[in-house]
Structure formats: C-alpha cells, structure tokens
Amino acid sequence: MTRKRIIYEGKAKILYEGSEPGTLIQYFKDDATAFNAEKKAVLDGKGVINNRISEFMMKRLDAVGIPNHFIRRLNMREQLIKKVDIIPLEVIVRNVAAGSLTKRLGVEEGTALPRALVEFSLKNDELGDPVVSEEHIACFNWATPQEMDEIISYALRINDFMCGLFAAVNIRLIDFKIEFGRHFDGDLQRTILADEISPDSCRLWDFDTNEKLDKDRFRRDLGGVTEAYSEVARRLGILKTSASGAEIVDFQAGPK
Ligand code: UDP
Numbered sequence: 001m002t003r004k005r006i007i008y009e010g011k012a013k014i015l016y017e018g019s020e021p022g023t024l025i026q027y028f029k030d031d032a033t034a035f036n037a038e039k040k041a042v043l044d045g046k047g048v049i050n051n052r053i054s055e056f057m058m059k060r061l062d063a064v065g066i067p068n069h070f071i072r073r074l075n076m077r078e079q080l081i082k083k084v085d086i087i088p089l090e091v092i093v094r095n096v097a098a099g100s101l102t103k104r105l106g107v108e109e110g111t112a113l114p115r116a117l118v119e120f121s122l123k124n125d126e127l128g129d130p131v132v133s134e135e136h137i138a139c140f141n142w143a144t145p146q147e148m149d150e151i152i153s154y155a156l157r158i159n160d161f162m163c164g165l166f167a168a169v170n171i172r173l174i175d176f177k178i179e180f181g182r183h184f185d186g187d188l189q190r191t192i193l194a195d196e197i198s199p200d201s202c203r204l205w206d207f208d209t210n211e212k213l214d215k216d217r218f219r220r221d222l223g224g225v226t227e228a229y230s231e232v233a234r235r236l237g238i239l240k241t242s243a244s245g246a247e248i249v250d251f252q253a254g255p256k
Contacts, residue, residue: 011037012050012200022185023071024083028054032200034219036128041218048076049229050198052238055079057162057197064161066154068193069181084181084194087143090121090129091151093159094175098203099216101175104131110210116159118152123179150191151180158193166204169235171213174203199229 004016007024011033016025028047033040051073058070069081094117097107101117120137121129137143143151155178166173179195195201199214206213212220213228233239 012047013196018080018083020080022083024081025074025078026081026196027078028196029077032215032218032225034215036125039219043218043226045226046200046229049226049233049239050196050200051077051079053198053229053233053236054196056236056238058193060165061158061161061193061197064157066158066161066193067183067190069183069195081194082183082192084183084192086123086179086181086194087147087151087191088123089132089137089142089151089179090123091155091178091180092119092121092175093117093155093178094119095159095163096172096174096203096205098174100131116156118155147180147182147191154180154191154193162197162202165236167207170207171232171235172205172207172210174205176202199232204232 004025006014007017008015012029012031014027014029016027018024028051030042030044030047031040032043032046055070055073058068061068062070069084071080071082073079094101095113097105097111097113098109101107101119102109120132120134122132122136122142123129132142134148137148138145158178159173159176162176163173176197178193178197178201180191181194183190183192202214203216204213205211211228212222213232215225217223217225217228230239
C-alpha cells in the first residue's frame, strides 16, 4: 500500500491527499489538546467517535441546505472531503455562557444568553487565536463582506438546527466552533462549512443534570471523556449498545 501524502497535520486531525482531484482525506486522531496545546493526552477511540459524529452532523446539515465539505466516510477514522481554502477564522456560536466568555466578560457559567451570540477568533496558534471583530476581519481582509454575510447566516441556521437536534436527545447545546472554506468548482466559488462538528468543538450538557458531555471533561480533568463522547453518539443513534453493555459502532446506521 502506498502511503498517502500528508497535506497538513493539526492537533486532532491529519489531512491527506485525496483519491480524486479536489478532494482530501480527513483522518481523526485520538490526540486531545487544550489550552493552546499546553495540555495533551491520547484518548483511545476518540477519533473513531468524532469521525462518526461529524459525519452524522454534516449529512444532516447538508439535508437542510447547509453546503459542507463532507463527501463520504471511508473507514473508522477517515472521511473523504472537498478540498477548500480555509477562511482563517474560528466562528463561535453561543447560547449559554461558558468557557472564555465567562472569563472575558465575567458572566456566570450557565447563564442563558438572550440571543445567539456569534463571535470570531483569528486562527493563529502563536497568538492564541485572539477574538477579533468584524471590523478587524474587514480591515485585514481575512474574509470579504459577502463571505461574512454568508458565514453569519449559515452559523445561525446551523445553531438553530443543532439546538433542536440535540434537544431531541436531551442535550443542551451550550456553544460550538465551526470553520468555513472557499470551495472552487470551475469558475464557481462557494463558501462551505468545513473542519468538524464533534464533542471536541461543541459544549454539550445533559438537559436534566447539566453533566458535561464534551471536551470540558478533558480540559477540567473530570475523567470519562470518551465515555461522554460515546454517550452523545449513542443518544444520536450512531452507537448501539449490545445486551452485554459493550459499545458497538453500527456502520450501517445513520442517514444515507
Ligand atoms: N472551541 C474549539 N476550538 C478552539 C476554541 C474553541 O473547538 O480552538 C470550541 C469550544 O470547544 C467551545 C466553543 O468553541 O465549544 C467556545 O470556546 P471558548 O471560546 O469558550 O474557548 P475555551 O473555553 O475552549 O478557551
């Protein structure tokens, strides 16, 4: 077997050259990092679960008209995706105060926000992904005004859809981070959703108990990280549990 060429290696994923022109293979690692990679660990099986959860979310979003990079899952850890030029912004949508917002503005964790809050950070590890305003984005031309209109409109639609999807399985969507890319198809250029949507990039709390089912379990040393991610997958119907209690990834399940 010939080894695929690495295009980019990030903290939790590797991008390889794809089998067809204009495609890449996105490989989900078990590596977990937090606080700008100051904290690191390997969490057995995390990559397999995130590959499945991200596939599920991207397929569902495509079905409601949100264009995204997902083409098809290749195996346990890899998915074929459309190659894009990533817009260098982390787009964060918040419904409830948590994480950096609580520290930055002194808002108590768990405070429901009166409206969905969309924030942007510049993707730059050396600078620690600083929060930037739309004025900064326009001034330094990180995204065009038209791209920003599309990004904000998609981000709010994604939030509405995901809030409902998670609420249906008794999970409260606190916040999440998404990324967008420029996809070139001949002369046509489109802004599409890229990267991943998984418990690594969302805050997910059990509706009744407020138990954290996301990466905060790792950030805060709460333990049971992959178990929590598996619980999210199980509630979404991606992961089945056998009579003996063992987890089974059902590769036939999920939307076509
Ligand atoms: N997030 C992410 N990658 C990042 C920064 C944030 O996926 O580099 C996600 C994070 O998991 C949370 C949301 O974006 O769901 C908001 O994160 P926040 O700004 O509160 O940052 P943090 O608390 O991670 O510093």
